[in-house]
Amino acid sequence: MTTFLKPRSVATNRDKLLTAAELAIVEKGFAATSIEELITEVGITKSGFFYHFRDKSEMVKALLERHLAEEAVWFEGLFARASTLDDDPLHAFLIFLRLLQEDMERLTDVHPGCIVTACVFQERLFDRSIHELAADSLLGWRRQFHAKFKEIAAVYPPRIDVDLEDLSDMLTVVTDGGIILSKTIRDKGVLARQVGLYRKFVKSIFAPRH
């Protein structure tokens, strides 16, 4: 779950603030990111900041909303490309995972860490609505992936007994966990390799024995 392919051409100062905040938060965390540095980067004053956002927490909410929307577009694009390449639900999903993996390999540097995670680990600094935003997003992915897996399972009876909802969750789990591991040991390849491993798992569950 990361920044990926953002045009952001005719950005307003509000947008610029969000972008600056995103970069800073991903790089050094929310608490270490001061309003001061954001406004100097954008070139406005403190009053300008508080004109756009009631407080720092509201800015994070806006940031999260924008991020989740972009992420949804990203995933949807991958899904679309995958299903044009193959009609079969299993093959399409495996292609989707491959495309996801490739995108992750291409990520800059040690990759942007997940904003969602950063938010969840700051809980009390924000209000409930931010947490709910993150939760809804993750539950949304569960729903979407679960639907795909049900489709797949209808055609390819699973070779081992797994809960398809858990399997759906596992993709977000592997992604978020992969980001953490990548960030911690400073090896950007880990994330993509973990997605690749997840792909092999999915394949081994559904793909018929050759």
Next chain:
Amino acid sequence: MTTFLKPRSVATNRDKLLTAAELAIVEKGFAATSIEELITEVGITKSGFFYHFRDKSEMVKALLERHLAEEAVWFEGLFARASTLDDDPLHAFLIFLRLLQEDMERLTDVHPGCIVTACVFQERLFDRSIHELAADSLLGWRRQFHAKFKEIAAVYPPRIDVDLEDLSDMLTVVTDGGIILSKTIRDKGVLARQVGLYRKFVKSIFAPRH
């Protein structure tokens, strides 16, 4: 990676500070945890705090060290129990995973979130040594699990082609990712179920077809 089974009977004030900090950080994050609240809980003054720790960051370092040590003891205990129950490397590892899953099911509430993760997402608030501590710990687990998998693979040739180091990483990935997902959607069961799913993956890779 969590708090589990801590005696901490004759705690010094320093230990009490660490414990209070651990609870607070896990519950609401590092930034939202003030020195003030820790010292009032323990019953000492601000001067007392700075007698024990140069600054907040040093406290986190001490906390992390204590946590990693306890975690190591926990895992070692599970490994030991598992290998007394079965000599076979694969079966022992699967038992270990089952025990791990059971422990995770038993975790209080929505479970303690991983301190390591909390630290990684605050990067710039701490010094490099804290990051290295976390990285060394995760690389240590990779080494240990990798050794086990090599042992297993020697007896049970893998049925699908997976990188054993990636497979080792996947356990920490699933754990950390599982904690995040659990925390986000407020469902404590997710973590254990994800470990269970990982177990099925390991089993399906190595276990001979029935």
Next chain:
DNA sequence: GCAGTGCTGTACCCGTGGTGCAGTTTTGAA
């Protein structure tokens, strides 16, 4: 010509992390 949008400037409050240091109590070994 006028209202809204998007700001600036100034002044000010408070919580929190952190410093410095002198003095006091507690503890444990000789």
Next chain:
DNA sequence: TTCAAAACTGCACCACGGGTACAGCACTGC
């Protein structure tokens, strides 16, 4: 019992960052 080190207390003080309050200005589009 003594004495030194460990474990604090108390107080004064600073800087930074988030946040408030509010008056005023500049630009845009109708």
